[in-house]
Amino acid sequence: MQSNEIEGLNENQVDESRKKHGRNSFTHKTEYSFLKKIITLLTEPMVILLLIASVIYFITGSIGDGLFLAIAIVLITAISLYQDSRSRNALAALRALTEPNCKVMREGQTIQIKSKELVVGDILIIEEGVFIAADGLIVRSNDFSVNESLLTGESLPVYKDANQADNLVYSGTTVASGLAIVRVSAIGNETKLGKIGKSLDSISEEKTPLELQINNFVKKMVFAGTIVFFIVWAINFYNSRDALDSLMKALTLAMSILPEEIPVAFTTFMALGAWRLMKMGIVVKQMKTVETLGSATVICTDKTGTITENKMSLAGLYEATQQKITNPEDELSLEEKELVRMAMWASEPIPFDPMEIALHTAYAKMFAVDERPLYKMRHEYPLGGKPPMMTHIFQSNAGDRIVAAKGAPEALLNVSDLSADSKEEVENAITLLASKGYRILGVGEAIFSSDDFPAKQQDFKFEFKGLVAFYDPPKSNIQSVFDCFYTAGIAVKIVTGDNATTTGAIARQVGFRGAENSISGDELMKLTDRELRLKVTEVSIFTRMFPEAKLKIINALKANNEIVAMTGDGVNDGPALKAAHIGIAMGKKGTEIAKQAASLILVDDDLEKMALAVAVGRRIYANLKKAIQYIISIHIPIILIVFIPLVLRWVYPNIFSPVHVIFLELIMGPTCSIIYENEPIEKNTMLQKPRPFSSTFFNGKELFTSIIQGLAIAMATLFTYRYTVDLNYTEAVTRTMVFTVLITANIFLTLVNRSFYYSIFTTLKYKNNLVLGVIAVTVFISGFLIYNNTSSRLFRFESLSFMQLGLSMGIGFLSVIWYELVKWSKRNRMEGNSI
Known part of the structure; x- marks a missing residue:
């Protein structure tokens, strides 16, 4: 089908249409509301507690405390809005990148644009695998069918052409086969999809296991905080009969229990992780994929364009009558040139596949007279069958007809009437060409004069013309990519439509493990589920694959409890990409259907970017775990220093008030979200096996570590409290020393927990410029609060002597640094086991 007679819109017409009809985007979904976000923040449990405490301070005449808490509310809201803004900006950038492209004719040129740039009147070119971006009227088509299940619920494709009553295509549907030229009639909200409000944006994602674990943990802590709040309020009210004072003490404890930093940290880590991946050329369509990346245990990869360059060059010819293999660069006979000519006619008239482009290029070099403008396509049989083949029927104005087919050599041999001896010669040629790593197509020609075309292309009587072989060289970096996966404990499987000999040859060239064993799609389909689960473990190369076979591989691997990543680019890869835990589409050669199905x-x-993505996924998960372990550890001493003096009625029961607790919360939030999110990947991360995806985030061993660290800091603060009381220090000095112990412990906990394996001397060399900045700000503000007269009165602090300050800092340091001995012991055990 030729499209060069259609000019399309010019720049001025595009501008006029856009002014009149707007942009091609949906506006059903409620846009981000700043006011709505503020209201949401003000209903957070921590903010509600702060508001109540602030009001009580104002009522009781503690204006300074009330103002501080009011300012704290503004600060918490501002920090939350900033974090939310970073997350939204990152996700908005991702959405822009994942927006489908489309192909249009403008001013006589075929160009690619983003779907939102389409305007009414545009000439849209749509082909197999494309996501249709607007409603339109079919101008021309060849063997064109559309999957309209999104609108109708009907899964079978609908065949359409310009002469039918139903000659419209609709936004949101996908092209199942063929090619069409469409004039855009409606965009955005005016499309059929837009009018019924079925925007894909309205579909909400399910929460991931990690997200559910975090939400459940926070809910439990909120519930515990509520119970403790009422118990402490009742005890204090019973003892003092002062409702407001009792309420204030209960509020202080409730604030210390709420771990509101954890959900913020999760959202920030995932959104910024997706943004970092985007900057590396990896577009993550769903945030949950970031969480899954570090768990991948198997990667199923295509061969063409993933392992190889996808830059096909015609490398060999086998003409059936001459029965010899020829180099296309040599002097060719008329029969060999005719083989190339027939292979070209079997290709798309507007080629986009690298092999078809190579055939069109070779044809142009071999023939002085170009026949292509003289012929138009009469009928097309898209790629289909097992093994697959495709057939094109062209006819000239003079009535001359060409029926040409190409596809897997086995497919052409099956529909040709070659003798047994001739078939054996062809099979020998296939083996020889495939052993060099060449990709091979069979070519056939049929004579058919009737206009009553058969239902299936296999019903034609084909003459086998020969073989055309292409060389697609391996990518220069692919061996190091495989080595990276192997080192990280990730198995690699090649899943391809090519034959076993060609795939094995390429696999051996790049140092692929398991190149000696393979299984075909037909063989695989005969296996029982139990046999298949065993086979997918043993075999690493799967050849002559088709959609059902690919899907069975993915499901068998998943049944073996593997976390599966799958690369794909074609229409037929859609089901397998969707079934895989991590569906990976190719940005350049991938069809829109593959991109829509992939995550x-x-x-x-x-593929090297996939190795980087796994590393980033592991880094994000490890850093998020460090942040949450830090939050749990530092909350324990705050809870206990508020709770124990209060319940045991020590001499200074109200050692910390809400202003102290909220200040500590303001320090902890930035520490976990800013420092840990920016931490580099640890050097042993990609040497470890993938973590089990089903493993709980708060597993017993790690939770135990956090609790022990928190209790050690709590013991240090309580020891400082009792020590100062025994020395008859004032309440202000006691409070200041306990506060200093907590701040010091907070700083060193941040440094120690940067790794639960390597020493603090190693982690200090990590490149993270934010560590020094956050610690410096913490030290400066803490010193200012203690030694500035105005702030020290507000916080009820008293300036410490050099000895008191040094003692407090020393206790805080010792309460955390002991964990370095645990890490030292762990390293010694690991090194001993590796000998």
């Missing part, structure tokens, strides 16, 4: 897109079609 991750490699912009440059470079």
